[in-house]
Each structure stands twice: as structure tokens, then as C-alpha cells.
Amino acid sequence: MKKVLIVILMFVILGVVYTTPNTINNQNDIFTFESQPTNLNISKIDIDNNLIPSNSFIIGFDNACVYFGNLDKEFKILSYDLGNKKIKSTIYTNSKQLTVSYALHKDDMFYICETYFKDDVIFFELKKIDKYGNELILMSKNVNKMPYINANDKYIFVNYSTSENNQINTYLETIDFDTFDNQIIDKRECKYNINNNLYEGEMIMYCGGVEDIIYYQIISLQNEKLETEGNAIINCYSIEKNKVTNSIPVSKKVQFVSGNETHMMVSEYVYDSANEQTGKIYSMIENKCIQDIPDVSPGFDIRDYRKMVNGKIVAYNGINYYVYNVEKAKYYYVNYNKLSEYNYSALKFFKNSIGYIETFENKITFYKIDV
Structure with missing residues (x-):
């Protein structure tokens, strides 16, 4: 099964079924597997699909509401009151034809990337929208x-x-949630030969991190094909120090990367193998791969990585979510997607909780789990 170097927006569910872990044959493992806790606080709430259309997607949640997006005829942000079990308000409406390529709820604000397609041009606007529907454009670009x-x-x-012409420019840019200031962290250039599909130069692809740390991949190509050739390194950049603090060569290109000050997590890119184990944890102290991540493979790559308020790290892919206790050097994981006829959303995060929606025969159920 051939794959391309793009991030696939997958919709996944969270359940509470424990499965036996894969054996990790690596004597240098630093996180010890432990069974899923039996005292997890799990909430389950059925949502009236007459109020929220079943093709809606979750943007986020808090203690009072779940926030949905819907693209039926126009883009809307809806707030659903969990206590009264009714729509609290329609927060925002955009009647233009668009695609939502990113959606986040944080501190009573919504961060939405609205993407527009016209002819061969792709244009996006990254917006901050408050709870009254007022919007502020944080970034807008014509991109390829x-x-x-x-x-x-x-x-x-x-x-x-x-x-422009045969040159591709790739950028890594940050936006500060407090000041909304933009900063370009890095830029790379690459020449593209459309006749033979070969690239010459460097490209930035994929990024992530916690607090002021950013991990990002640089792919170097020397008259090579992007899908099957090229070498990669991953830079660890400190925003506070305003410099790259570490660079790690990786044996394979990656299509997900994130991490904290001591560990980096990646999903390796594999071109033609569907069964290869691709989830890895690197030690930033030893500068090497030290551990596999169970059940991470092509099609089920890591989708997100978050540090919770309690300090735990939560990551997820298309079938499992993983909880790492960095302080105790332990982890557990839960198989939440049985790949059945149910449809599942991406996981969302709020303080020490993760949430998702499950859709089956037009019925929506919201799950919240404290980790």
C-alpha cells in the first residue's frame, strides 16, 4: 500500500477496552508497561441528533459544553450544554464554501483554519473566534x-x-496564545523538476512540541523523489533560547513528530509496507531511539501528543490512546477503536481529560475520560 507524505485527518474514538500489549523487544526501554487503571472517571452522554446533526465534528469541550462544527450548507460552530442537554448557542457562522483543516477550543476561544480552493490556488485563514462570534485573523496565506x-x-x-515557478519554500511559524505575535522559526528552499518529479534542496515537514519546545523535520533531497528518497533530521528548537538546541538524524522520514525536553515521539513514514512498526520514542539525552510504541503502523500513525495539567503525556493514533507518566517512567494504552461500523471523532483535550464523540446510525454519544 503506497502512502504519500501528507497528514491524513482521521476520525477516531475512545473506548475503555484493554488489550494485551505488543512485546517490545528492546532492553533499553525506559517506560514500563502497566495495566489500565480500574478507577478511571468515565462520563458518557447521549446527544439528541435532532439538535446536533450526526455529520458534525467535535472542536473541543469543557466542564459545561461540547463544541461542534458543521459544514452542511455553511460552516457553523455550535455549543451543546451538557447539563441541560440542549444547544446553548450558535457561536459563529460562515456562509462561504470552505474546508476546515484545523479546529481547536482553548480558554473560551476557537482557533479555526478555514481553507478555500479556487482554480489551482489554495488560500487559508487561521482565525481566533471568541464565544460571541467575533473573529480575528491571525494568519492568511496563499499556499500550494x-x-x-x-x-x-x-x-x-x-x-x-x-x-513560485519551480521553487518551493517551506516555513515553520509560531503564534503566541498570549500575545498573538507571529514568529518565523525556520524557512527552507527546494527546487522542483516537474518533468521527472525530482527535488533538490530542503523542506520542512511536520512539527510539534510542548511548552516552548518545537520539534520539526528537515528533509534533504539531492535530485531525488520526495516519496521514496531523501534524508531527514529532526531539530529541537527552544523558543525561550531562540535557537536549535539539538539535531537528531533519523533513519526514516517521519509524518508525525512531537516531544518534551527529554523525549521525542515520532511516526515513521513507510512507503510500501502496511505492517511495519513505525511508532518510536527517542531519548534526547542519549540521542537515539530507545523504545517502540505498540500498534503504531501505516494508516494508524500518531495523530497528536499533549501534556496534560497533571504532567502526563497523552498521544493517540487511529486505534489506541497512550498515557505516559514521565515521572514514574510508566505507561498504559487502551484500544478504543474496534474498526466496526461505528464512526469516531478525533480526541480532544481539556485540562486532565480527553474527549471524543461516537456516531452510530445518526446517534451521537460524547465520552469524557479523566487520565
Whole structure:
């Protein structure tokens, strides 16, 4: 199964079924597997699909509401009151024809990337929208493909590319959640030969991190094909220090990267193998791969990585979510998607909780789990 170097927006569910872990044959493992806690606080709420259309997607949640987006005839942001079980308000409406390529709820604000397609041009606007529907455009660009956007509690990370003639320019830019200031962290250039599909130069692809740390991949190509050739390194950049603090060569290109000050998590890019184990954890102290991540493989790559308020790290892919207790050097994971006829949303994060929606025969159920 051939794959291309794009991030696939997958919709996944969270359940509470424990499965036996894969054996990790690596004597240098630093996180010890432990069973899923039996005392997890799990909330389950059925939502009236006459109020929220079943094709809606979750933007986020808090203690009072779940926030939905819907693109039926126009883009709307809806707030659903969990206590009264009714729509609290329609927060925002945009009647233009668009695609939402990123959606986040944080501190009573919504961060939405609205993407427009016209002829061969892709245009995106990254907006901050308050609870009254007032909007502020944080970034707007003409690009040659959909931007890759990630975020942590302090920053939004935007990886985008532009092209002119046969040159592709790729950028990594941050937006501060407190000041909304933009900063270009890095820029790379690459020449593209449309006749033989070969590239010459460097490209930035994928980024993530916690607090003021950003991990991002640089792919170097020497008259090579992007899908099957090229070498990669991953830079660790400190916003506070305003410099790259570490660079790690990786044996394979990656299509997800994030991490904290001591560990980096990646999903390796594999071109033609569907069964290869691609999830890895690197030690930033030893500068090497030290551990596999169970059940991470092509099609089920890591989708997000977040540091919770309690300090735990939560990551997820298309079938599992993973909880790492960095302080105790332990982890557990839960198989939440049985790949059945149910449809599942991406996981969302709020303080020490993760949430998702499950859709089956037009019925929506919201799950919240404290980790």
C-alpha cells in the first residue's frame, strides 16, 4: 500500500477496552508497561441528533459544553450544554464554501483554519473566534497545499509551503496564545523538476512540541523523489533560547513528530509496507531511539501528543490512546477503536481529560475520560 507524505485527518474514538500489549523487544526501554487503571472517571452522554446533526465534528469541550462544527450548507460552530442537554448557542457562522483543516477550543476561544480552493490556488485563514462570534485573523496565506497545524498550551505551530515557478519554500511559524505575535522559526528552499518529479534542496515537514519546545523535520533531497528518497533530521528548537538546541538524524522520514525536553515521539513514514512498526520514542539525552510504541503502523500513525495539567503525556493514533507518566517512567494504552461500523471523532483535550464523540446510525454519544 503506497502512502504519500501528507497528514491524513482521521476520525477516531475512545473506548475503555484493554488489550494485551505488543512485546517490545528492546532492553533499553525506559517506560514500563502497566495495566489500565480500574478507577478511571468515565462520563458518557447521549446527544439528541435532532439538535446536533450526526455529520458534525467535535472542536473541543469543557466542564459545561461540547463544541461542534458543521459544514452542511455553511460552516457553523455550535455549543451543546451538557447539563441541560440542549444547544446553548450558535457561536459563529460562515456562509462561504470552505474546508476546515484545523479546529481547536482553548480558554473560551476557537482557533479555526478555514481553507478555500479556487482554480489551482489554495488560500487559508487561521482565525481566533471568541464565544460571541467575533473573529480575528491571525494568519492568511496563499499556499500550494494544505497547511499542517499543531498546538500546545502556549503556541500554535504552522508548517506551510508556497511555490513560485519551480521553487518551493517551506516555513515553520509560531503564534503566541498570549500575545498573538507571529514568529518565523525556520524557512527552507527546494527546487522542483516537474518533468521527472525530482527535488533538490530542503523542506520542512511536520512539527510539534510542548511548552516552548518545537520539534520539526528537515528533509534533504539531492535530485531525488520526495516519496521514496531523501534524508531527514529532526531539530529541537527552544523558543525561550531562540535557537536549535539539538539535531537528531533519523533513519526514516517521519509524518508525525512531537516531544518534551527529554523525549521525542515520532511516526515513521513507510512507503510500501502496511505492517511495519513505525511508532518510536527517542531519548534526547542519549540521542537515539530507545523504545517502540505498540500498534503504531501505516494508516494508524500518531495523530497528536499533549501534556496534560497533571504532567502526563497523552498521544493517540487511529486505534489506541497512550498515557505516559514521565515521572514514574510508566505507561498504559487502551484500544478504543474496534474498526466496526461505528464512526469516531478525533480526541480532544481539556485540562486532565480527553474527549471524543461516537456516531452510530445518526446517534451521537460524547465520552469524557479523566487520565
